[in-house]
Amino acid sequence: xxxxxxxxxxxxxxxxxxxxxxxxxxxxxxxxxxxxxxxxxxxxxxxxxxxxxxxxxxxxxxxxxxxxxxxxxxxxxxxxxxxxxxxxxxxxxxxxxxxxxxxxxxxxxxxxxxxxxxxxxxxxxxxxxxxxxxxxxxxxxxxxxxxxxxxxxxxxxxxxxxxxxxxxxxxxxxxxxxxxxxxxxxxxxxxxxxxxxxxxxxxxxxxxxxxxxxxxxxxxxxxxxxxxxxxxxxxxxxxxxxxxxxxxxxxxxxxxxxxxxxxxxxxxxxxxxxxxxxxxxxxxxxxxxxxxxxxxxx
Amino acid sequence: xxxxxxxxxxxxxxxxxxxxxxxxxxxxxxxxxxxxxxxxxxxxxxxxxxxxxxxxxxxxxxxxxxxxxxxxxxxxxxxxxxxxxxxxxxxxxxxxxxxxxxxxxxxxxxxxxxxxxxxxxxxxxxxxxxxxxxxxxxxxxxxxxxxxxxxxxxxxxxxxxxxxxxxxxxxxxxxxxxxxxxxxxxxxxxxxxxxxxxxxxxxxxxxxxxxxxxxxxxxxxxxxxxxxxxxxxxxxxxxxxxxxxxxxxxxxxxxxxxxxxxxxxxxxxxxxxxxxxxxxxxxxxxxxxxxxxxxxxxxxxxxxxxxxxxxxxxxxxxxxxxxxxxxxxxxxxxxxxxxxxxxxxxxxxxxxxxxxxxx
Numbered sequence: 001x002x003x004x005x006x007x008x009x010x011x012x013x014x015x016x017x018x019x020x021x022x023x024x025x026x027x028x029x030x031x032x033x034x035x036x037x038x039x040x041x042x043x044x045x046x047x048x049x050x051x052x053x054x055x056x057x058x059x060x061x062x063x064x065x066x067x068x069x070x071x072x073x074x075x076x077x078x079x080x081x082x083x084x085x086x087x088x089x090x091x092x093x094x095x096x097x098x099x100x101x102x103x104x105x106x107x108x109x110x111x112x113x114x115x116x117x118x119x120x121x122x123x124x125x126x127x128x129x130x131x132x133x134x135x136x137x138x139x140x141x142x143x144x145x146x147x148x149x150x151x152x153x154x155x156x157x158x159x160x161x162x163x164x165x166x167x168x169x170x171x172x173x174x175x176x177x178x179x180x181x182x183x184x185x186x187x188x189x190x191x192x193x194x195x196x197x198x199x200x201x202x203x204x205x206x207x208x209x210x211x212x213x214x215x216x217x218x219x220x221x222x223x224x225x226x227x228x229x230x231x232x233x234x235x236x237x238x239x240x241x242x243x244x245x246x247x248x249x250x251x252x253x254x255x256x257x258x259x260x261x262x263x264x265x266x267x268x269x270x271x272x273x274x275x276x277x278x279x280x281x282x283x284x285x286x287x288x289x290x291x292x293x294x295x296x297x298x
Numbered sequence: 299x300x301x302x303x304x305x306x307x308x309x310x311x312x313x314x315x316x317x318x319x320x321x322x323x324x325x326x327x328x329x330x331x332x333x334x335x336x337x338x339x340x341x342x343x344x345x346x347x348x349x350x351x352x353x354x355x356x357x358x359x360x361x362x363x364x365x366x367x368x369x370x371x372x373x374x375x376x377x378x379x380x381x382x383x384x385x386x387x388x389x390x391x392x393x394x395x396x397x398x399x400x401x402x403x404x405x406x407x408x409x410x411x412x413x414x415x416x417x418x419x420x421x422x423x424x425x426x427x428x429x430x431x432x433x434x435x436x437x438x439x440x441x442x443x444x445x446x447x448x449x450x451x452x453x454x455x456x457x458x459x460x461x462x463x464x465x466x467x468x469x470x471x472x473x474x475x476x477x478x479x480x481x482x483x484x485x486x487x488x489x490x491x492x493x494x495x496x497x498x499x500x501x502x503x504x505x506x507x508x509x510x511x512x513x514x515x516x517x518x519x520x521x522x523x524x525x526x527x528x529x530x531x532x533x534x535x536x537x538x539x540x541x542x543x544x545x546x547x548x549x550x551x552x553x554x555x556x557x558x559x560x561x562x563x564x565x566x567x568x569x570x571x572x573x574x575x576x577x578x579x580x581x582x583x584x585x586x587x588x589x590x591x592x593x594x595x596x597x598x599x600x601x602x603x604x605x606x607x608x609x610x611x612x613x614x615x616x617x618x619x620x621x622x623x624x625x626x627x628x629x630x631x632x633x634x635x636x637x638x639x640x641x642x643x644x645x646x647x648x649x650x651x652x653x654x655x656x657x
Contacts (some may be wrong), residue, residue: 001454015321038617069415092528116442117443123413124409124410124413125437125438125441125442127437131406131437131438134402134407134409134410134438135406135407135409135410135413136410136437137403137407137410137411138407138408138409138410138412138413139414141411142371142410142411142413142414143393145411145416146416164402165402165403165406168397168398169403169407171398171400172397172398174401175398229345
């Protein structure tokens with residue numbers, strides 16, 4: 001699957017094709033991180049299936065017209081996962097893949113965190129955690145004001161949910177009944193210093209979002225059947241509850257040594273380690289025993 | 299939306315003549331003791347007593363602009379009454395957004411809206427604007443070049459006895475170090491109208507610093523020659539140049555008047571744009587006058603005086619003094635008393651100017 005076609009919302013894209021693109025995202029992350037000698041591997045790996053499903057099978061976008069006013073918006077609040085999004089945008093035709101060869105070099109358009117001024121397809125710059133949901137909220141309000149039917153998707157990390165501004169935005173989203181706003185939470189369990197539940201507890205996440213007036217679905221964020229079903233379940237933009245997709249994921253998923261390890265948030269794979277990791281990714285995701293489900297139990 | 303009328307602005311009567319000195323400025327003869335009857339209204343007042351001061355025109359002017367421009371939206375954080383954006387809400391309810399007491403969210407939301415082609419005005423007390431949301435302004439507004447106009451009102455120590463939590467004496471220092479952010483101070487209501495009109499199509503993000511919104515008049519009509527980044531010389535002079543902005547422009551003009559009676563010829567420049575600073579007006583002042591005094595309602599560190607110093611350091615040496623609030627938290631008191639205490643009233647500024655010329 002070398003040429004990706006623009007997938008429109010509701011199109012049938014096979015899970016096999018999506019798995020192939022998730023593999024592509026992980027491999028490109030390895031390649032780009034090697035250019036600068038440091039990369040956010042594990043936060044990107046946890047989101048690889050989500051990126052693939054959104055960009056290849058769900059978002060209503062047009063790479064030939066990045067500023068199309070009616071397009072769906074995607075805000076990567078966890079901007080450090082941009083290393084996995086850049087290859088997707090290139091693959092979809094926003095810019096040539098070769099531009100990524102300059103990743104992080106002096107004057108490059110592509111830094112560790114995404115810059116909307118330089119990168120077609122990036123709907124907003126990010127990097128400072130806790131801001132994205134407010135940006136997305138503003139886009140949703142603008143859509144309503146301009147009578148456009150687009151949805152706004154915001155991918156949040158679980159660690160950044162400790163930022164107070166997230167909850168300011170969560171409160172405002174339900175106050176303004178922004179059904180067009182979709183928060184996708186990459187619940188990959190770890191922040192930098194440890195497990196979220198040790199550093200700063202975020203659970204019970206579904207109950208918390210429901211209490212703030214949101215519709216909540218909780219799914220396995222590495223399972224395309226669950227992801228696609230949840231995306232298909234989303235209500236159209238309009239006046240109603242904002243919608244949260246809490247995606248239980250595994251930080252570092254796809255490379256065993258990185259899975260739920262604190263040592264690979266920012267790291268560098270060299271020599272044989274690089275080849276081993278690439279081989280492991282090419283072999284595809286190995287099934288894991290399902291993690292203890294936290295859904296609705298707390 | 300271009301306004302090409304190039305009539306010279308007409309300048310207003312002194313504060314004394316406007317009868318507002320006793321309440322907010324204390325610029326008349328240094329008598330800062332409030333007359334007993336100023337606030338003793340015959341009837342109880344709901345909300346903050348407004349006496350008979352000019353209205354805060356922010357919401358009204360934005361509503362006028364929005365009549366002709368569908369891009370304009372206004373946000374506030376539970377201060378629609380204080381900043382009169384409720385005047386906007388009344389006329390454009392679908393374009394008004396109250397985000398509650400959540401200023402950081404408000405600023406970032408304004409940036410998100412701007413990314414969809416809107417021009418957004420986000421207004422809150424200056425103390426909760428650039429100081430509280432500096433990082434939101436930098437990361438979400440200035441860096442991506444969003445058409446967000448952050449309006450910090452009740453700046454400086456104009457909140458008087460409400461105390462330090464409600465004072466903003468650091469905001470110019472904070473905002474002018476943020477790249478690609480335009481920083482403008484409104485002098486009075488007419489000047490604010492000019493700023494707002496110019497702001498609609500201004501590239502990138504702006505911080506607009508307002509006083510209490512009922513500041514004594516300097517401009518009798520909307521200054522048609524207003525340009526962002528271009529200082530306005532309000533009064534010609536050869537002995538001394540006073541470079542000032544915002545709420546202290548009126549007092550600086552009154553001080554110049556007092557000094558004129560003593561034969562001192564003072565030029566007064568309204569340096570309304572702190573960034574980008576009008577360096578050519580400053581170089582001209584250095585060439586044509588004998589000394590430069592900056593006056594601002596801001597901490598003496600980092601504001602207008604510092605910005606001017608950064609230009610003057612490369613010029614021929616002439617006597618130069620920065621005048622503002624010293625690097626301390628100010629005591630409690632009514633605004634007029636505080637202005638007198640810090641020599642930011644007409645008498646105080648005149649004394650500072652005289653001492654600079656003697657040095």
